Amino acid sequence: MVVLTSREEDELSEPIEFFFDFSSPYGYLASHRINDLAAKHGRLVIWRPFLLGAVFQVNGQSALMSQQFKADYSLLDMTRSARRFDIPLQMPDPFPVATQAAGRIYYWIEDQDKALARQFAKAVYGAYFGDNINIMPKETVAEIAEKIGFDYEDCICAINDETYKQRLKDVTIEAMNRNVCGSPFMFVDGEPFWGNDRLEMVDQWLESGGW
Amino acid sequence: MVVLTSREEDELSEPIEFFFDFSSPYGYLASHRINDLAAKHGRLVIWRPFLLGAVFQVNGQSALMSQQFKADYSLLDMTRSARRFDIPLQMPDPFPVATQAAGRIYYWIEDQDKALARQFAKAVYGAYFGDNINIMPKETVAEIAEKIGFDYEDCICAINDETYKQRLKDVTIEAMNRNVCGSPFMFVDGEPFWGNDRLEMVDQWLESGGW
Numbered sequence: 001m002v003v004l005t006s007r008e009e010d011e012l013s014e015p016i017e018f019f020f021d022f023s024s025p026y027g028y029l030a031s032h033r034i035n036d037l038a039a040k041h042g043r044l045v046i047w048r049p050f051l052l053g054a055v056f057q058v059n060g061q062s063a064l065m066s067q068q069f070k071a072d073y074s075l076l077d078m079t080r081s082a083r084r085f086d087i088p089l090q091m092p093d094p095f096p097v098a099t100q101a102a103g104r105i106y107y108w109i110e111d112q113d114k115a116l117a118r119q120f121a122k123a124v125y126g127a128y129f130g131d132n133i134n135i136m137p138k139e140t141v142a143e144i145a146e147k148i149g150f151d152y153e154d155c156i157c158a159i160n161d162e163t164y165k166q167r168l169k170d171v172t173i174e175a176m177n178r179n180v181c182g183s184p185f186m187f188v189d190g191e192p193f194w195g196n197d198r199l200e201m202v203d204q205w206l207e208s209g210g211w
Numbered sequence: 212m213v214v215l216t217s218r219e220e221d222e223l224s225e226p227i228e229f230f231f232d233f234s235s236p237y238g239y240l241a242s243h244r245i246n247d248l249a250a251k252h253g254r255l256v257i258w259r260p261f262l263l264g265a266v267f268q269v270n271g272q273s274a275l276m277s278q279q280f281k282a283d284y285s286l287l288d289m290t291r292s293a294r295r296f297d298i299p300l301q302m303p304d305p306f307p308v309a310t311q312a313a314g315r316i317y318y319w320i321e322d323q324d325k326a327l328a329r330q331f332a333k334a335v336y337g338a339y340f341g342d343n344i345n346i347m348p349k350e351t352v353a354e355i356a357e358k359i360g361f362d363y364e365d366c367i368c369a370i371n372d373e374t375y376k377q378r379l380k381d382v383t384i385e386a387m388n389r390n391v392c393g394s395p396f397m398f399v400d401g402e403p404f405w406g407n408d409r410l411e412m413v414d415q416w417l418e419s420g421g422w
Binding site: 059067072073076081084192195197198201 | 270278280281283284287288291292294295390392403405406408409411412415422
């Protein structure tokens, strides 16, 4: 029998960190899969929306869609990946969009209820990539939050609240400092995995304990 | 019983095209796996070395290693992927290197014997990513070809031969025209797949006939 110290137990059950931008199609795809995958291995997931555009600016990186040849391939690969996992996806227009409003409301809800925050995140993703609703306007994300039980005016206030502006900024800076270079980006016991296409590897990593 | 027309049979047995650069770590990893994967589905593979650096220049793309934060992650991911598939990999120094010499000899050998050309390609990849031998110099790749039975001086001549300079250039231009935006890059019945990490999807694609 293996007896674990409480510290070892804590390490074993360390949640998976899931960094994503609300405007990221591969983040959207991963959002459909990450919690089931984690649950299979007895893990929780901490959802951490951040601003990928800000990371790109600091790093001098260019967006996936900024080069036509890469954009064409990416579009094909995204929709092919969505079909493979039976996830509804239509590329929204405009794309990409700024996601400050969604990110700030996310953290405001999270301070009240983590499960509802995740539900909100899924609703935002679903609106953008499922129903082609532009999720940039404050009013739109406030309406999405209203549908899951929050007060519309409170949501608008949260978006304008310095606390949540700063919270989203802090997570984004933390992402930069931890070399999060795309969306989705997962940390599993400190090991970084970039991309929806690394979820199979995350699965194997959790299964085997790493290699 | 399904009766196929000869045209349908031809389509079913269309070879997989495998575009790669000799200086590409993920191309190296895929080179260990692509033929077994294809054989499982009764497919052949056409190996098509090209010059990724030229594609990057034309497209204004930057190399994987040109940004530190991305380089760090990529290095971790490459070695982790190599360990996963039990493929020996040590990142060579210098990296990347120009691969004109290897590409030209490849096509010169291919004109004589396709299987030997593949053997040569594997030997070049093994020298670079297995034994940290710089594969840029003509002399080095001529020695590698010599070891599998070719005359050293003939190899040097082939590298300087306008025919093979042009052949490699033609394949590279074809790659650009077909939006090959990285290495490895595979075409399966016209469907493009980019990356060693898409081989599982290629496998499923061949298994299911696509989706």
